[in-house]
Amino acid sequence: MNICKFLICFFIGSFSLVFSQHKEIDVYLIGGQSNATGQGYMVNIPSDFSINTEVLLLHSHLMKGEKPYTWTPLHQASESPDRFGVELSMGTKLQEFFPDSKIALIKHAYSGSNLFEDWNPGKNKQDTIAYGIQFKHFVRTVDKGLEDLRAQGYSPKIKAMVWQQGEGDAREDSGIENSKNYGKNLRHFIKRVRKQFGAKKMQFVYGYVIPVNQKVYAGRDEVRSGQRYVDQDSGKSLSLKNAFVVPTDDLPLRADEPNSPYPNDKIHFNTFGVLELGNRFAEKIKEHR
Numbered sequence: 001m002n003i004c005k006f007l008i009c010f011f012i013g014s015f016s017l018v019f020s021q022h023k024e025i026d027v028y029l030i031g032g033q034s035n036a037t038g039q040g041y042m043v044n045i046p047s048d049f050s051i052n053t054e055v056l057l058l059h060s061h062l063m064k065g066e067k068p069y070t071w072t073p074l075h076q077a078s079e080s081p082d083r084f085g086v087e088l089s090m091g092t093k094l095q096e097f098f099p100d101s102k103i104a105l106i107k108h109a110y111s112g113s114n115l116f117e118d119w120n121p122g123k124n125k126q127d128t129i130a131y132g133i134q135f136k137h138f139v140r141t142v143d144k145g146l147e148d149l150r151a152q153g154y155s156p157k158i159k160a161m162v163w164q165q166g167e168g169d170a171r172e173d174s175g176i177e178n179s180k181n182y183g184k185n186l187r188h189f190i191k192r193v194r195k196q197f198g199a200k201k202m203q204f205v206y207g208y209v210i211p212v213n214q215k216v217y218a219g220r221d222e223v224r225s226g227q228r229y230v231d232q233d234s235g236k237s238l239s240l241k242n243a244f245v246v247p248t249d250d251l252p253l254r255a256d257e258p259n260s261p262y263p264n265d266k267i268h269f270n271t272f273g274v275l276e277l278g279n280r281f282a283e284k285i286k287e288h289r
Helices: 003-020 087-097 133-151 176-180 182-196 220-230 271-287
Strands: 023-032 056-059 103-109 154-164 203-207 243-246
Touching: 023 087, 023 133, 056 133, 087 103, 087 271, 103 133, 103 154, 133 154, 154 271, 176 182, 176 220, 182 203, 182 220, 203 271, 220 243, 243 271
Parallel strands: 023 103, 023 154, 056 103, 154 203, 203 243
Antiparallel strands: none
């Protein structure tokens, strides 16, 4: 082989190696509290629903008995193996919508957590002393997931984050001021997540909380108003580009679950509600892609 042919083969081979080591992968983040961890029951999933295991999933320490911070094919990731969250339907639907893309989900959620303290993202990336405990776990989870994807030869791009949270800020014992500040805190949280991970155009999709008014959630209306105002199309001063709220008041609750162990639970979405919420998140992402 002469020197010219050798150099051509060398450069082509080097280019192919670099290209193969930097495959693009679309990353979607999942966060929030108990309706984000997921209260759907695996046993009640309809028989015609099939999980797309081509989608990758990495979660934090939220599921007992399973090793955290490990990439696996898509499966349930709630507080126990018998339950699931929006990851199943959302990941499957996103792969259906974007068949030519490699999809990866990174999830951290924690039941009962609030935004004003537990998910406090600090003033900026350097303000780590102000980070809430769940925001610390979230950052650790996302950083580990992205690091491992790069080590596997991927070039990860954070496309969107979905968020189901707000009950903790609406509770009577959280204080009405925290309920009133929910919109402001949510707007700041979104901006901080984008800056934290260098994802300026990241979509942020979230669902309304507490469909049924209950005494213990005295700040319900204030939290839901904040959610509405942050939406990019609200016309309010809190509105933020690429932030979208989805309706949830029509989703079935655990009180409606067949053979429900929680027949009075009108806070958490049941199996069918969780599946539909995941679909709605994926549909909203596709709508504004």
